[in-house]
Amino acid sequence: MSTKRDYYEVLGVAKDVGADEVKKAFRKLARQYHPDVNKASDAESRFKEINEAYEVLSDDQKRAAYDRYGHSSMGSGPGGPGAGFEGFGDINDIFSEFFGGFARTAGAQQRRSPRRGADLRYDIRLEFAEAVFGAQKEIEVVRNETCQRCTGNGSEPGTSPQRCKTCNGTGEVRRMQQSILGSFVNVTTCPTCGGNGEVISVPCKECGGRRQVRRTRKIAVNIPAGVDNGTQIRLNGEGEPGGNGGPAGNLYVVVNVAPHAYFRRKENDIIVELPINIAQAALGDEIEVPTIDGKDRLAIPPGTQSGTVFRIKGKGVPHLRRTARGDEVVLITVTVPPALTAEQRRLFQELAKTLGHDVIPQQEKGFFEKFRDAIGL
Numbered sequence: 134m135s136t137k138r139d140y141y142e143v144l145g146v147a148k149d150v151g152a153d154e155v156k157k158a159f160r161k162l163a164r165q166y167h168p169d170v171n172k173a174s175d176a177e178s179r180f181k182e183i184n185e186a187y188e189v190l191s192d193d194q195k196r197a198a199y200d201r202y203g204h205s206s207m208g209s210g211p212g213g214p215g216a217g218f219e220g221f222g223d224i225n226d227i228f229s230e231f232f233g234g235f236a237r238t239a240g241a242q243q244r245r246s247p248r249r250g251a252d253l254r255y256d257i258r259l260e261f262a263e264a265v266f267g268a269q270k271e272i273e274v275v276r277n278e279t280c281q282r283c284t285g286n287g288s289e290p291g292t293s294p295q296r297c298k299t300c301n302g303t304g305e306v307r308r309m310q311q312s313i314l315g316s317f318v319n320v321t322t323c324p325t326c327g328g329n330g331e332v333i334s335v336p337c338k339e340c341g342g343r344r345q346v347r348r349t350r351k352i353a354v355n356i357p358a359g360v361d362n363g364t365q366i367r368l369n370g371e372g373e374p375g376g377n378g379g380p381a382g383n384l385y386v387v388v389n390v391a392p393h394a395y396f397r398r399k400e401n402d403i404i405v406e407l408p409i410n411i412a413q414a415a416l417g418d419e420i421e422v423p424t425i426d427g428k429d430r431l432a433i434p435p436g437t438q439s440g441t442v443f444r445i446k447g448k449g450v451p452h453l454r455r456t457a458r459g460d461e462v463v464l465i466t467v468t469v470p471p472a473l474t475a476e477q478r479r480l481f482q483e484l485a486k487t488l489g490h491d492v493i494p495q496q497e498k499g500f501f502e503k504f505r506d507a508i509g510l
Contacts, residue, residue: 137204138182140185140186140189140190140199141186141190143182143183143185143186144158144159144162144183144186144187144190145158145162146158146190148200152191155187155190155191156187156191159183159186159187159191162183163180163183163184163187166179166180166183167180168180246377246379247375247376247377247378247379247380248375248376248377248379249375249379249380249381249382250372250373250374250375250376250379250380250381250382251372251373251382252372252373252382252383252384252385253274253276253371253372253373253382253383253384253385254384254385254386254387255272255274255384255385255386255387256386256387256389257270257272257354257356257386257387257388257389258389258390258391259356259360259388259389259390259391260390260391261390261391261392261393261396261398261425262425263356264356264359264360264361264388264390264450265358265359265403265425265450265451266358266425266451267355267356267357267358267359267360268356269353269354269355269356270353270354270356271351271352271353271354272351272352272354272386273349273350273351273352274349274350274352274371274384275347275348275349275350276347276348276350276372276373277345277346277347277348277373277374278345278346278347278348278350278374279344279345279374280337280339280340280343280344280345280346281339282337282338282339282340283337283339283340283344285344285345285374286344287333287336287337287340287342287343287344288333288334288335288336288337288342289335289336289337289338290337292334292335294329294331294332294333294334295331295332295333295334296330296331296332297323297325297326297329297330297331297332298325298332299323299324299325299326300323300325300326300330302330302331303323303330304322304323304326304328304329304330305320305321305322305323305328306320306321306322306323306324307319307320308321345374352368352371352384354366354368354386356388357453357454358450358451358453359401359450359451359452359453359454359455360388360390360453361388361390361398361450362388362389362390363387363388364387364388364453365385365386365387365388366385366386366387366388367383367384367385367386368383368384368385368386369383370382370383371383371384372384395423396425398450399462400450400459401449401450401451401452401458401459402449402450402459402460402461402462403424403425403448403449403450403459403460403461403462404461404462404464405422405423405424405461405462405463405464406464406466407420407422407463407464407465407466408465408466408467408468409433409437409465409466409467409468410467410468410470411467411468411469411470413433413437414433414436414437414438414439414465414467415435415436416435417432417433417434417435417436417437418432418433419431419432419433420433422445422461422463424445424448424461425448425449425450425461426448429445429448429461431443431445431463433465437465437467438465438467439465439466439467440464440465440466441464441465442462442463442464442465443462443463443465444460444461444462444463445460445461445463446460447460448460448461449461
């Protein structure tokens with residue numbers, strides 16, 4: 134006894150419906166159960182069953198024989214129902230309409246929709262003071278630009294691109310392919326026009342049909358006060374041009390700051406190491422201190438130890454896009470003269486008699502610990 138379902142039941146139609154209703158039901162089910170769309174485990178077998186039913190019910194002679202004798206009237210050879218989709222126009226129409234048409238529409242829209250241009254990067258080197266106070270710089274950037282001669286269409290003025298004859302302007306080529314499930318529509322980018330849908334018969338003399346040219350542009354860059362290594366300055370619209378009327382990309386200027394002879398930076402503070410002699414440390418003094426703004430005065434109290442840290446408020450680096458500034462951190466080091474005159478030696482010997490010879494281990498932070506704390510190491 135046959136285990137096949139009734140063909141009318143497979144398509145979900147009554148036995149007295151016309152050919153148009155049969156076709157309509159088939160097209161609906163074919164879309165629903167095609168294996169490329171339906172990932173259910175039985176989708177492929179259902180799809181073959183639907184195709185087999187339609188192949189019989191869409192043919193007047195086969196349908197009449199089926200109505201009279203049932204499944205026993207259908208052959209099981211290579212040309213029998215469900216053997217394949219070769220020469221089967223309706224299933225090809227469905228593939229073309231549903232799969233090929235969808236791919237063509239999505240692909241064509243994607244290629245012809247406005248596209249944003251690529252971003253560019255430019256690395257700029259600044260002096261320490263330029264990074265602190267900001268600067269105006271002029272840079273040269275090599276980039277693609279829309280060709281002015283052809284206004285970006287690639288054709289010599291007086292001519293225009295022509296519709297591609299290979300794809301008829303769609304930008305895609307459709308080819309029928311056979312598989313065990315039948316005929317499929319394979320949609321690929323047109324090899325002639327590259328998906329543009331048009332070809333350039335008379336290329337522009339300036340860009341050679343490429344629609345863009347390479348140019349070197351001078352661009353003014355405003356460096357804000359307080360930038361540091363790695364800071365990125367974005368220049369909107371100064372990158373590569375967009376496609377199909379899309380916006381241009383951006384240019385990112387990346388900052389690299391040259392080291393200073395004696396200033397070091399820790400966030401928004403500027404650190405400077407300042408040596409003083411033994412007499413200044415012991416007796417105190419008022420000394421001249423270099424800052425990024427110029428010379429300043431600093432009072433050294435008597436008994437200042439090596440490693441002592443002083444802060445000069447507001448002499449550091451400005452906070453980006455703010456008026457506040459960091460401080461200058463002055464790290465004091467007490468130096469010992471490498472050589473003494475006879476008079477200096479006599480005086481130190483007299484002083485040594487009053488200071489004694491005992492050496493006591495230091496319990497508080499030493500010079501190197503204070504130095505590391507000051508610069509954040």
